[in-house]
Amino acid sequence: MPTKELFANLLALGLIEKDEEKWILTKEGEKAGGDYKESPQYGKYIVWPEDLNLNPPNTTENKPSPNLLTATAIGQAFELSANKINFILSELGWLNKGLKGWIVTEQGKKQGGIQAEDRKSGIPYVRWPDLIIESKSLIETIGQVKGTDDTQPAQAVDNGTDSETEPVGFRDKFEAKHRSADGHFVRSKAEMLIDNWLYMAEIVHAYERKLPIEEDVYSAFYIPTGKVYIEYWGYENDQKYIARKAKKIEIYKKYGFNLIELQDKEVQNIDDILPRLLLKYGVQAY
Structure with missing residues (x-):
């Protein structure tokens, strides 16, 4: 996993936060086993236990979910393109469109969204817990977009x-x-x-x-x-x-x-x- 994606995951999980230009542990990060070490060359930095769980603890239904889906995978479940799915997630308030790619919002983080970026291009995108496809709000909105919603x-x-x-x-x-x-x-x-x-x-x-x-x-x-x-x-x-x-x-x-x-x-x-x-x-x- 690229370093930027790792830090994005730790941030989304609430284990770290930014204090000016430095990353610091939150209380949740300390509970997860995070600790500080000093380096003569790099100064203070954070270390983690080998068995640290980077999966989101909650999904849309507050159930653990080990699998993360991209917009492409979600689109396949609903027979829609990844681009259409991202715009739907944006309309729901879970994403913001960046200059390039997509940025998870605070509401998106509550749905279990984790910020990531493409390893080659660096373009940001968001991964979602697999139970996102069971979200009532998402299903209703997709139904409205496709003209199949009876709500x-x-x-x-x-x-x-x-x-x-x-x-x-x-x-x-x-x-x-x-x-x-x-x-x-x-x-x-x-x-x-x-x-x-x-x-x-x-x-x-x-x-x-x-x-x-x-x-x-x-x-x-x-x-x-x-x-x-x-x-x-x-x-x-x-x-x-x-x-x-x-x-x-x-x-x-x-x-x-x-x-x-x-x-x-x-x-x-x-x-x-x-x-x-x-x-x-x-x-x-x-």
């Missing part, structure tokens, strides 16, 4: 609605009847203004995109470029709504998703506020 968004969590306790009540009460400039039908005038703004700013976005998690939770808007979700919060005088909103925000925090929250006052000044908020996630408007 209906009626069981979604929208604006704080929990599918387990109120699967269709919110959607029955607030029908998506406001048509945006790009053809999306949304559920309120405020959402229509947000959708129109994104469309006019030429920012690719999805409406009511399911979060890439096991729970049936849907965002108001999703921008794949910055892996950022946008939620519009209304009905602040409704206690049930406030409780559902708090629960949904907790889900965003639990998984570490990028979230922009908008209320009526932000929507009224959307031209000034939203570009600044998007820029924090690398999304440039205009």
Whole structure:
């Protein structure tokens, strides 16, 4: 294994971290048997036990998995090209496209993704635990891309609605009847203004995109470029709504998703506020 790939694996496993220009052991690295040694020529460096396990301890279902798959192998399982698989993984928020190759994101690391690079070209790519092909989020997204997905968004969590306790009540009460400039039908005038703004700013976005998690939770808007979700919060005088909103925000925090929250006052000044908020996630408007 090339040295760079080894360090990428150790970093992805949380065994080391960078302190300025030096690698240092984390607490997990010390538990795994990592230790320091001194060299008169090279200074302090890290040594590891011979039986160090470099396989990710968890996969998408928290089960050990000794096998790692490339995008090519995943594509073979779903009859798609490696390039298409990488773009799907990027849309899910698990990859970022580099100048060349692909870089695993923090969300990707939580799925067991390990950064690697081609030995000859040095182009980065990501390897995945074999159980990634059983990921509900991946299977659903591939189904949507191939046009074979039968999932209906009626069981979604929208604006704080929990599918387990109120699967269709919110959607029955607030029908998506406001048509945006790009053809999306949304559920309120405020959402229509947000959708129109994104469309006019030429920012690719999805409406009511399911979060890439096991729970049936849907965002108001999703921008794949910055892996950022946008939620519009209304009905602040409704206690049930406030409780559902708090629960949904907790889900965003639990998984570490990028979230922009908008209320009526932000929507009224959307031209000034939203570009600044998007820029924090690398999304440039205009």
